[in-house]
Amino acid sequence: EVQLVESGGGLVQPGGSRRLSCAASGFTFRNSAMSWVRQAPGKGLQWVSAISGSGDSTYYADSVKGRFTISRDNSKNTLYLQMNSLRGEDTAVYYCARHTGGGWGQGTLVTVPS
Amino acid sequence: QSALTQPASVSGSPGQSITISCTGTSSDIGNYNYVSWYQQHPGKAPKLIIYDVSNRPSGVSNRFSGSKSGYTASLTISGLQAEDEADYFCSSYASSGTLVFGGGTKLTVL
Numbered sequence: 001e002v003q004l005v006e007s008g009g010g011l012v013q014p015g016g017s018r019r020l021s022c023a024a025s026g027f028t029f030r031n032s033a034m035s036w037v038r039q040a041p042g043k044g045l046q047w048v049s050a051i052s053g054s055g056d057s058t059y060y061a062d063s064v065k066g067r068f069t070i071s072r073d074n075s076k077n078t079l080y081l082q083m084n085s086l087r088g089e090d091t092a093v094y095y096c097a098r099h100t101g102g103g104w105g106q107g108t109l110v111t112v113p114s
Numbered sequence: 115q116s117a118l119t120q121p122a123s124v125s126g127s128p129g130q131s132i133t134i135s136c137t138g139t140s141s142d143i144g145n146y147n148y149v150s151w152y153q154q155h156p157g158k159a160p161k162l163i164i165y166d167v168s169n170r171p172s173g174v175s176n177r178f179s180g181s182k183s184g185y186t187a188s189l190t191i192s193g194l195q196a197e198d199e200a201d202y203f204c205s206s207y208a209s210s211g212t213l214v215f216g217g218g219t220k221l222t223v224l
Contacts, residue, residue: 035213044203044215045152047212057211095160101165102165
């Protein structure tokens with residue numbers, strides 16, 4: 001069974017940093033492109049960043065470009081999101097998602113007081 | 115404005131079937147069979163109910179089914195139940211290497 005488990009969320013002061021992790025199991029992680037998706041309070045789902053299976057290609061939403069960095073460790077079956085220069089508008093629940101074949105986590109909440 | 119277009123709301127009576135549409139472009143739904151659907155109850159995390167257009171994760175009721183035609187994907191819920199009242203979101207893999215999402219549809223069970 002595909003499982004994605006996020007961790008690392010919490011309260012972060014404006015301008016601060018946080019690293020999120022997503023532990024994957026139940027599928028061949030290195031073969032799967034992955035994304036981070038977020039949902040701000042009362043809002044819809046917003047794609048944040050994506051990475052290819054090898055990690056060679058990365059993509060970012062304009063709202064986080066230059067501040068967030070996506071990466072992965074295929075030896076540990078883990079996806080990461082390094083978030084720097086955090087702002088109030090980054091407050092959201094962050095989910096990791098597998099692009100194909102199904103896979104969605106339970107989310108981790110990041111709160112940045114504005 | 116969301117990349118994928120969903121109706122803001124749909125409604126149906128218990129026992130009926132309803133369909134929620136999700137319209138994209140040739141850069142996403144029209145070119146890839148990687149559409150997903152999520153169900154979200156108030157105050158809860160979204161739950162994946164359909165992936166790769168028509169596949170259900172383990173444990174998801176077979177009352178939920180997905181399909182695609184051209185640039186439009188559809189989620190059908192048959193035998194509507196009160197517990198199906200929720201928000202539903204669609205997503206698709208896109209040629210840019212990213213995921214695109216719909217704005218969500220509120221399902222009301224009358």
